Amino acid sequence: MKGFVSSRLHPFANLGLLMVLLLAAFCVASLLVMVLNYLFFGVGMQDMGNVTQRPADYPNGWGVSMLSQGVLLLGGLGGAALALAALTGNKLADYFMPSRPVPAGWPLLAGLIIVASLPAMSVLIAWNAGWDLPAWAVAKEEQANAILKILTNFSSPLRFGVAVLVMAIIPAVSEELFFRGVLQRNLVQWAGRHTGVWLTAIVFSAIHMQFEGFVPRFVLGLVLGYLYEWSRNILVPIAAHFAQNAFQLVLLYARQREWSSSDFDPDSTEALPWYWVLASLGLCAAGLWYLYQQTQAPRPDALPTEMHTLGARGVAVSRPAAPTSAASRTLSHDGVDATKAN
Numbered sequence: 001m002k003g004f005v006s007s008r009l010h011p012f013a014n015l016g017l018l019m020v021l022l023l024a025a026f027c028v029a030s031l032l033v034m035v036l037n038y039l040f041f042g043v044g045m046q047d048m049g050n051v052t053q054r055p056a057d058y059p060n061g062w063g064v065s066m067l068s069q070g071v072l073l074l075g076g077l078g079g080a081a082l083a084l085a086a087l088t089g090n091k092l093a094d095y096f097m098p099s100r101p102v103p104a105g106w107p108l109l110a111g112l113i114i115v116a117s118l119p120a121m122s123v124l125i126a127w128n129a130g131w132d133l134p135a136w137a138v139a140k141e142e143q144a145n146a147i148l149k150i151l152t153n154f155s156s157p158l159r160f161g162v163a164v165l166v167m168a169i170i171p172a173v174s175e176e177l178f179f180r181g182v183l184q185r186n187l188v189q190w191a192g193r194h195t196g197v198w199l200t201a202i203v204f205s206a207i208h209m210q211f212e213g214f215v216p217r218f219v220l221g222l223v224l225g226y227l228y229e230w231s232r233n234i235l236v237p238i239a240a241h242f243a244q245n246a247f248q249l250v251l252l253y254a255r256q257r258e259w260s261s262s263d264f265d266p267d268s269t270e271a272l273p274w275y276w277v278l279a280s281l282g283l284c285a286a287g288l289w290y291l292y293q294q295t296q297a298p299r300p301d302a303l304p305t306e307m308h309t310l311g312a313r314g315v316a317v318s319r320p321a322a323p324t325s326a327a328s329r330t331l332s333h334d335g336v337d338a339t340k341a342n
Contacts, residue, residue, distance in 0.1 A: 011190035014084065018182055021087075022080040029075030033068045040067065053143075056150050062159070065151055070166040078174030081182045096181045099232035106291065110227050110236045111243030113287040117223070118247070119280035122272045124216040129269035137211045144210060149267075152252050160253050168249055172242035179204045179221070180228040180237050188229065197225035212269070220244065223288070230295040 009017070037043045041060040043051055052068055055061030085095040133141070151167075154160040179200055188196030201221030205214050224237040252267075271277065 009088065011186040014088070014186045015183070015190075017087070018080060018084050018186070021083045022076065022178075025079035025083065026072065026076040029072050029079065032075060033071045036067055036071065037064050053147070055147065062151065062153075065147070066162055066166045070170050073166075073174045074170050076174075077178040078170075081174075081177035084182055096177065096234040097232070102231050102233045102236060102295075106231060106233075106294070107235050107239030109287060109291055110240040113284055113291070114220075114223065114240045114244045115247050116280055116283040116287065117220075119272045119276040120284060121216045121219070121280075122270070123277055124219060125213065125269050126271040128215040129212045131212070133211055141210065141212050152249070154253050154256055160249070163249055164246060168242055168245035171245060172238050175204070176224070176228075176234055176238045176241055180224060181234050184225055184228065193229060197222065197229055200225055226288075227291070230292055232295075 034045050034048060037048060038045075041064050043058075043060065043064050048064070048068070051058045051061050051064045055065045058064070082092065085092055088095075152163065154163060183203065184196055184200035186196075187199050190196070191199065201218050201224075204221035204224075205218040208217060210217070224240055227240055228234065228237045
C-alpha cells in the first residue's frame with residue numbers, strides 16, 4: 001500500500017511528522033468533544049473548562065469529564081499513531097505487529113506480571129511521594145488528585161463500567177499505539193534499543209504531569225517498553241497496560257461497595273509489608289525472564305528476518321545476499337515485508 005509520504009523516512013523525520021499529526025489529531029478530537037458534550041449534556045464551549053476542572057459542581061460534570069477524556073485519548077494519541085502508520089503506506093497490522101502472532105498466553109502473562117508488580121511498586125510510590133516538590137507542583141498534584149477522586153466515585157455499576165472503558169481500555173489501546181507502537185519504534189531505530197525504550201518511558205511518565213507518581217510510572221513504561229520490544233506485538237503491552245489500570249479500578253470499586261473487610265486502601269502512598277514486596281519482585285522477575293526467553297527463542301514457524309542498517313536519510317544501505325532457493329518472504333526488524341525471487 002502506497003502512502004502519502006515515504007515509508008523510508010529517517011526516524012527523526014517520522015518523529016517530527018508524529019508531532020504534527022498529534023497536534024492535528026488533538027484539534028479534531030477537541031472539536032468532536034465540544035460537539036458531543038453539547039449534544040449529550042448541553043454544555044457549551046465556554047463552560048467546558050469549568051466543568052472539567054470542577055466536575056463535582058455541575059450535574060453532568062462526571063459525564064462531561066469522562067466523555068472528554070475518552071475522546072481526547074482515543075482521537076488524539078490513538079488517532080495520531082494510526083495516521084502516521086497509514087500516511088507512510090503501512091498496513092496497520094504489519095506496522096504495530098511486525099512479528100508473527102504471539103501465543104494467547106503472552107498477553108495474559110504480561111497482564112499478570114503487571115498485577116504482581118503492584119506491591120513492589122508501592123515502595124517506589126512511597127519514595128516518590130516523599131519528594132520535596134515545589135509549591136506549584138504540589139498544588140497541581142492536589143488538583144489532579146481531587147478530580148481523580150471525583151471521577152473514581154462509582155455510585156452505580158454503570159459508572160464503573162464507563163470508568164473501565166475510559167480509564168482502562170481506551171488508555172491501554174491509545175497510549176500503547178502512540179508510545180510503544182510509534183514513538184518507541186522510531187526512537188529505537190534512531191538511538192538504539194535500550195536508549196529508545198528508556199527515552200520513551202521518560203516521555204510516557206512526564207506527559208501524565210503527575211509528579212508524585214513519576215518514578216513508578218517511569219518503571220511501568222520500561223516494563224511495557226521491553227514487553228513490546230521483545231514480543232514485537234502491540235497486544236502484549238496493551239494487555240499489560242489494561243491489567244494495571246483495570247485492577248486498580250476493581251480494587252477501588254470493591255472498597256466502595258464494601259465487598260471486603262480489609263483495611264487496604266488503593267489510594268494509599270505507603271509501602272506494603274516487606275514480605276509482599278519480596279514476593280512481588282520474585283514473581284515479576286521470574287515472569288519477565290520466562291517471557292524474555294520465550295520471545296527470544298527461535299520458533300519452528302518463524303519467518304526469516306532481513307537485517308539492514310539505515311543511512312542518514314533512513315534508507316537501507318546494506319542487506320545480506322539474496323537467498324538462492326525459491327522465492328521467500330522476509331521481514332525486517334520493523335516488520336516491512338520484502339519479497340525476493342531468484
